[in-house]
Amino acid sequence: MSVPTVYDDNPSPAQRDIWAREQSELKSRLIEVDDLDFKKIILDDKGEKVEFEGLHYIGGVDVSFVENNEQDAVASLVILKYPSLEVIYEDFKMVKLKLPYIAGFLAFREVQPLLELLNTIRQANPMIFPHIILVDGNGTLHPRRFGLASHLGVLANVPTIGVGKNFLHIDDGERMTMSYVKSVVKEALRKGGNSHILQGDSGMVWGAAVRSLESTTNPIYISVGHRISLETAISMVLKCCRYRIPEPIRQADVRSREFIRNHFS
DNA sequence: GCGACAG
DNA sequence: ATCTTGTCGC
Numbered sequence: 295m296s297v298p299t300v301y302d303d304n305p306s307p308a309q310r311d312i313w314a315r316e317q318s319e320l321k322s323r324l325i326e327v328d329d330l331d332f333k334k335i336i337l338d339d340k341g342e343k344v345e346f347e348g349l350h351y352i353g354g355v356d357v358s359f360v361e362n363n364e365q366d367a368v369a370s371l372v373i374l375k376y377p378s379l380e381v382i383y384e385d386f387k388m389v390k391l392k393l394p395y396i397a398g399f400l401a402f403r404e405v406q407p408l409l410e411l412l413n414t415i416r417q418a419n420p421m422i423f424p425h426i427i428l429v430d431g432n433g434t435l436h437p438r439r440f441g442l443a444s445h446l447g448v449l450a451n452v453p454t455i456g457v458g459k460n461f462l463h464i465d466d467g468e469r470m471t472m473s474y475v476k477s478v479v480k481e482a483l484r485k486g487g488n489s490h491i492l493q494g495d496s497g498m499v500w501g502a503a504v505r506s507l508e509s510t511t512n513p514i515y516i517s518v519g520h521r522i523s524l525e526t527a528i529s530m531v532l533k534c535c536r537y538r539i540p541e542p543i544r545q546a547d548v549r550s551r552e553f554i555r556n557h558f559s
Numbered sequence: 560g561c562g563a564c565a566g
Numbered sequence: 567a568t569c570t571t572g573t574c575g576c
Binding site: 356357367377395396397398400404430431432435436437439442443456457458460461462463464465471472473534 | 563564565566
């Protein structure tokens with residue numbers, strides 16, 4: 295992957311073009327249907343009650359940042375037992391970031407250390423290598439349908455789900471705008487269903503706004519990462535939510551911040 | 560030109 | 567993303 299050796303404050307339009315093409319090439323390997331090493335069992339005639347047989351380990355990844363410092367960060371991987379959601383593994387990696395945050399290019403900033411964390415556990419203890427990974431960032435809910443979750447999934451060849459805490463605007467009509475989501479979608483979720491499919495004027499389905507708890511009105515944004523369908527991704531995320539943010543990601547987040555407290559202050 | 564924009 | 571305690575409410 296093409297990332298600079300030294301910190302680049304403001305990557306050129308030419309560089310961004312190269313990255314966009316790299317994403318498009320990797321996207322040819324993207325699988326947007328269920329291709330899982332465990333079984334999805336539909337119990338309900340409406341397809342709402344779902345069970346996962348043979349699913350034992352779920353991963354969560356995140357990158358947290360050190361205050362007053364654009365370059366120091368900590369990448370984290372946690373593995374949770376399913377369905378108990380107890381954390382059985384955690385690992386951290388201190389990172390020197392080479393790029394700032396640029397919407398649409400998050401993977402080039404964060405994916406490398408996450409891959410290294412996955413390689414570590416794959417070698418050390420393949421028995422608990424996660425069957426699926428929840429990623430702090432989007433998958434197909436992305437201008438080129440290839441966000442961090444998809445990027446990581448393809449490179450590591452592991453099923454992933456994209457989980458966004460905030461909505462990423464995509465240029466595909468008014469139903470994909472921030473204001474539409476904040477008004478129409480949030481109101482719809484408040485009243486009724488658990489999820490709202492995010493579909494643009496082009497007919498493209500980008501992901502879903504999901505109300506993860508009965509008690510919350512602020513949705514999370516779920517999208518296909520790799521080797522899973524959107525509907526399966528949604529039901530799996532719902533099974534991982536003790537709070538608004540699914541446990542694998544919440545744990546990765548909380549623990550990496552704790553790691554930072556203990557090592558940078 | 561300005562606005563919009565995951566983490 | 568991150569700085570942060572209490573507090574209002576079901």
